[in-house]
Amino acid sequence: MKPAAVLSLLKRGSLSTASLRAVLIVLMLMMAALGARIQPITQLDQDFVADRFSWAPRKASGKFVFLAIDKLTLDKVGVWPWPRSIYAEALEKLSAADVGDIFIDVDFSTPSTPSEDERFADALDAAGGGVLLPIFRQAASAGSRQASLSKPIPELLAKAWPVFADVPVDRDGVVRRFYLGGDADGSPVPSAGAALSGVSTSYGSQLIDFSITPASVPTYPLIDLLSGKIGKGELAGRSIVLGASAVELKDIFSVPTHPALAGPLIHILTAETQLQDRELWEIDQTLLNLGLAAALVIAMLRFRAFGLMPTSLSMLCIGAGVEAIAFFLQSRHGILLGTAVPWSLLALAWVIALNERINIGETLAALANRNARNSRRMIKSIIADSSDGIVTFDADQKVSEISAKAASLLGIGIGDPMAAMSEPVLAQAVRQLLAKGGGKREDKNSITLEFASGEGAFFEAVLTIAYPEGEGHGQEPAFGGSIVIRDITERKLYEQKLKHLAETDALTGLLNRRTFLDRIGEHHRSLVLLDIERFSNICSTLGREAGDGLLKAVANRLRDTMPDRLIARIDGDLFALLVADEGKPSAEQADDLLQLFKDPLSIKGALTTISVRIGLADCNIVDAESTLRAAESALDVAKSSPVAWAAYDPQMSLRQARARRLELDLRNALRQDELFLLFQPQIDLASGTFLGAEALLRWKHPELGLVSPAEFIPIAETSGQIVDIGRWVVMRACMEAASWPSGTVSVNVSALQFAQPDLEGDILQALSASGLPASRLCVELTESAFIDDNASSIGKMQALRSAGISLALDDFGTGYSSMSYLADLPLDKLKIDQAFIRRLNRDRHVRQIVKAIISLGHDLALGIIAEGIEHEDEMETLRQFGCEAGQGYLFGKPQSAADLIHRDRPARASA
Numbered sequence: 001m002k003p004a005a006v007l008s009l010l011k012r013g014s015l016s017t018a019s020l021r022a023v024l025i026v027l028m029l030m031m032a033a034l035g036a037r038i039q040p041i042t043q044l045d046q047d048f049v050a051d052r053f054s055w056a057p058r059k060a061s062g063k064f065v066f067l068a069i070d071k072l073t074l075d076k077v078g079v080w081p082w083p084r085s086i087y088a089e090a091l092e093k094l095s096a097a098d099v100g101d102i103f104i105d106v107d108f109s110t111p112s113t114p115s116e117d118e119r120f121a122d123a124l125d126a127a128g129g130g131v132l133l134p135i136f137r138q139a140a141s142a143g144s145r146q147a148s149l150s151k152p153i154p155e156l157l158a159k160a161w162p163v164f165a166d167v168p169v170d171r172d173g174v175v176r177r178f179y180l181g182g183d184a185d186g187s188p189v190p191s192a193g194a195a196l197s198g199v200s201t202s203y204g205s206q207l208i209d210f211s212i213t214p215a216s217v218p219t220y221p222l223i224d225l226l227s228g229k230i231g232k233g234e235l236a237g238r239s240i241v242l243g244a245s246a247v248e249l250k251d252i253f254s255v256p257t258h259p260a261l262a263g264p265l266i267h268i269l270t271a272e273t274q275l276q277d278r279e280l281w282e283i284d285q286t287l288l289n290l291g292l293a294a295a296l297v298i299a300m301l302r303f304r305a306f307g308l309m310p311t312s313l314s315m316l317c318i319g320a321g322v323e324a325i326a327f328f329l330q331s332r333h334g335i336l337l338g339t340a341v342p343w344s345l346l347a348l349a350w351v352i353a354l355n356e357r358i359n360i361g362e363t364l365a366a367l368a369n370r371n372a373r374n375s376r377r378m379i380k381s382i383i384a385d386s387s388d389g390i391v392t393f394d395a396d397q398k399v400s401e402i403s404a405k406a407a408s409l410l411g412i413g414i415g416d417p418m419a420a421m422s423e424p425v426l427a428q429a430v431r432q433l434l435a436k437g438g439g440k441r442e443d444k445n446s447i448t449l450e451f452a453s454g455e456g457a458f459f460e461a462v463l464t465i466a467y468p469e470g471e472g473h474g475q476e477p478a479f480g481g482s483i484v485i486r487d488i489t490e491r492k493l494y495e496q497k498l499k500h501l502a503e504t505d506a507l508t509g510l511l512n513r514r515t516f517l518d519r520i521g522e523h524h525r526s527l528v529l530l531d532i533e534r535f536s537n538i539c540s541t542l543g544r545e546a547g548d549g550l551l552k553a554v555a556n557r558l559r560d561t562m563p564d565r566l567i568a569r570i571d572g573d574l575f576a577l578l579v580a581d582e583g584k585p586s587a588e589q590a591d592d593l594l595q596l597f598k599d600p601l602s603i604k605g606a607l608t609t610i611s612v613r614i615g616l617a618d619c620n621i622v623d624a625e626s627t628l629r630a631a632e633s634a635l636d637v638a639k640s641s642p643v644a645w646a647a648y649d650p651q652m653s654l655r656q657a658r659a660r661r662l663e664l665d666l667r668n669a670l671r672q673d674e675l676f677l678l679f680q681p682q683i684d685l686a687s688g689t690f691l692g693a694e695a696l697l698r699w700k701h702p703e704l705g706l707v708s709p710a711e712f713i714p715i716a717e718t719s720g721q722i723v724d725i726g727r728w729v730v731m732r733a734c735m736e737a738a739s740w741p742s743g744t745v746s747v748n749v750s751a752l753q754f755a756q757p758d759l760e761g762d763i764l765q766a767l768s769a770s771g772l773p774a775s776r777l778c779v780e781l782t783e784s785a786f787i788d789d790n791a792s793s794i795g796k797m798q799a800l801r802s803a804g805i806s807l808a809l810d811d812f813g814t815g816y817s818s819m820s821y822l823a824d825l826p827l828d829k830l831k832i833d834q835a836f837i838r839r840l841n842r843d844r845h846v847r848q849i850v851k852a853i854i855s856l857g858h859d860l861a862l863g864i865i866a867e868g869i870e871h872e873d874e875m876e877t878l879r880q881f882g883c884e885a886g887q888g889y890l891f892g893k894p895q896s897a898a899d900l901i902h903r904d905r906p907a908r909a910s911a
């Protein structure tokens with residue numbers, strides 16, 4: 001069983017006493033059999049062995065003396081490496097002191113000066129050739145595995161005995177054993193220790209007894225020998241080891257009992273180990289350990305009834321006993337016993353004893369449960385205090401925890417079924433989430449949804465169903481679920497506000513253009529555009545604020561009367577609305593809207609009447625943008641229509657295209673001589689004499705042929721080109737008329753042309769250029785010329801009249817014609833519009849009107865001229881009513897000036 005598995009069993013409280021017992025027994029047996037191979041156990045054993053060495057120290061025999069090349073000696077001699085004569089001198093002194101074996105533990109593998117080497121060789125010779133010099137095994141080169149031998153130079157070696165002086169270092173860097181000897185160049189050579197102690201075996205290794213204290217080895221600084229300070233008796237008969245102890249010389253090793261010991265002392269301890277017969281033994285304890293393990297298991301199970309305390313004490317005693325035996329065997333018999341494994345076995349046995357008495361599995365489980373209970377309590381309080389609404393539920397879909405907020409919002413409490421929630425959308429989402437898993441376990445299923453509740457409150461709910469890890473294989477999956485509900489009302493309201501701002505026109509609160517077009521749907525039949533007439537005039541006279549007020553008032557009226565319709569402000573003073581199919585014809589729709597603005601609007605308390613123009617288009621035109629464009633075309637038409645509205649028809653765009661073309665081409669018409677004048681005679685109705693002629697403009701378009709002034713004059717008026725054209729007409733008409741023997745030329749002057757400040761100058765210039773007397777020029781004006789700016793118009797008219805030019809009011813009886821202003825205007829003639837003449841003899845009322853106009857004109861001292869006389873009876877009636885002049889096809893169509901001069905005037909007059 002893996003440790004992780006045991007842990008997880010413990011967590012769930014399902015590890016019984018018996019199973020834990022089994023686990024522990026297996027562990028004990030494994031420890032007994034393999035423990036000695038586990039590194040930390042071996043280390044412990046070695047530490048115990050070292051401790052035992054120091055608990056039973058031994059004295060050195062005193063047979064070996066260490067002459068140390070120590071710091072003092074190095075300082076006294078003053079150089080390193082030493083001249084070999086110093087060793088020679090030492091040798092001589094030692095020989096004189098009658099010492100036993102001498103081992104000089106110094107590396108002589110490289111030559112010194114020949115005289116020094118010779119001096120030392122001589123000393124070795126003199127010493128009787130029995131001095132031991134060291135040889136070392138060392139790596140042949142850095143990193144190489146092959147060993148090479150480092151030996152004293154031959155001159156020296158020839159006079160001495162070689163001994164191995166290398167020390168084997170264990171893997172942990174500690175020296176514990178020594179070599180007995182080895183092979184050098186094919187012949188057996190003993191180690192220094194072996195040679196000094198006189199052992200004959202030259203192979204293998206043995207453990208050093210570190211209970212022999214290095215401090216008990218007689219040690220002298222070498223300088224004492226050289227300076228003759230050591231008495232003869234102190235050295236006689238003893239073996240000498242001469243070597244380095246100064247740290248600088250780096251012949252230092254770590255041993256079990258000391259962190260640092262000089263190499264020569266290790267050789268001495270080696271020799272002492274041999275001499276004192278302290279051969280140390282390590283034994284294989286596996287069987288012993290297994291026996292101990294078995295005995296302990298049996299004892300633990302047999303003596304279950306024992307209290308834990310006596311059992312623990314017994315175990316401590318056993319441990320102490322084992323330790324005592326180990327100490328005895330090591331100090332007395334050199335047998336090294338590892339006690340780390342027995343201690344581990346005792347510890348495991350103690351756990352078994354504990355398990356037998358308190359069931360560790362259950363205890364740990366209880367602990368784990370307590371933790372779980374604590375966490376649950378914590379979660380409970382987190383849920384209860386949460387500012388979000390939180391509900392958790394179990395696999396039975398019953399509420400397991402619920403926060404106060406969620407309880408009040410959903411109307412459920414702990415133990416209630418989730419289906420009882422007062423928000424059906426949430427209950428539905430729970431079902432959906434469970435169905436989504438389809439019984440298939442997924443780690444986590446989650447849904448986020450938003451819902452509105454109560455009065456204008458919005459919530460976001462995150463539903464999660466989680467399946468606990470690693471359970472429920474093959475069975476109905478167990479799960480837990482939660483719903484976290486957050487109040488997002490503020491965010492929602494903010495979003496709605498942003499949306500509203502993005503969709504509406506800030507000034508009027510109506511939809512804006514983009515949103516309006518987006519919302520055009522299939523059920524909408526027509527798009528209606530509504531434009532306020534003369535809005536820019538209102539703005540420039542009353543100010544921008546008043547303009548804004550007017551737009552708001554219009555928006556309000558539209559919204560108030562049609563609350564269900566989509567209404568937008570498209571741009572400036574342009575409003576749009578969508579009409580669903582109500583079966584009403586366009587005319588009625590338009591009329592309804594026009595009626596809507598019959599009543600004045602209230603702008604800042606002041607009542608203002610406005611008129612509107614309306615363009616309609618069917619919604620089935622390709623797309624929303626095209627529909628809008630179509631309605632705009634219709635509106636353009638409506639602007640010049642007497643009924644103030646127009647519905648789009650495809651012809652309309654053709655006409656508009658033609659109008660745009662004419663406007664472009666008209667720019668070149670004057671320059672390219674495409675314009676010319678025709679003249680229509682005006683006749684004295686009583687006598688039939690020629691009174692003059694009206695100049696009528698014509699345009700011969702190079703491609704479209706003759707274009708009627710009724711078509712191009714309005715275009716020239718809206719584009720402003722009428723000013724230049726009109727100036728040309730006046731000039732041309734005066735030039736022509738100047739060549740006539742008599743008669744007046746009448747020239748039409750547009751409102752825009754009349755409004756020009758230099759109009760008077762232009763006319764006077766035409767007169768003087770042509771030489772035509774002012775009395776032979778008549779200017780025809782329509783009402784529109786003075787409707788906008790009465791005062792300045794009257795001024796201009798007076799100026800023209802005082803120059804001798806006569807003024808006629810053209811098309812009288814149409815438009816706004818009001819009798820009241822006739823009295824104020826400085827006029828000479830009235831031209832009765834041809835529409836009246838057409839119905840003169842068919843309509844009694846018209847007859848009365850014409851009669852009245854003539855009589856009124858005469859009362860105001862105005863001349864009367866009727867235009868559009870086509871038939872004799874019309875002429876007759878007019879003559880009877882006292883109308884003095886006439887113009888019409890009956891007397892002559894508009895014709896060239898040349899034709900006019902040669903016309904047969906008397907013939908017409910007599911007709």
Ligand code: C2E
Nearest residue numbers: 696697709710729748749750868869870887888889890894
């Ligand atoms: P208007 O000034 O009322 O001109 C009279 C129009 O009635 C002319 O149409 C003329 O040809 C037409 N007419 C005359 N007698 C008869 C008749 O017996 N029966 C019928 N059916 N029609 C008759 P025209 O030439 O097509 O001109 C149309 C309008 O264009 C003019 O109406 C005038 O307002 C404008 N116009 C013509 N020339 C000029 C011009 O040089 N300058 C300006 N500003 N407007 C001009």
Ligand code: MG
Nearest residue numbers: 694748780810
């Ligand atoms: Mg006219």
Ligand code: MG
Nearest residue numbers: 810811831867
């Ligand atoms: Mg006219």
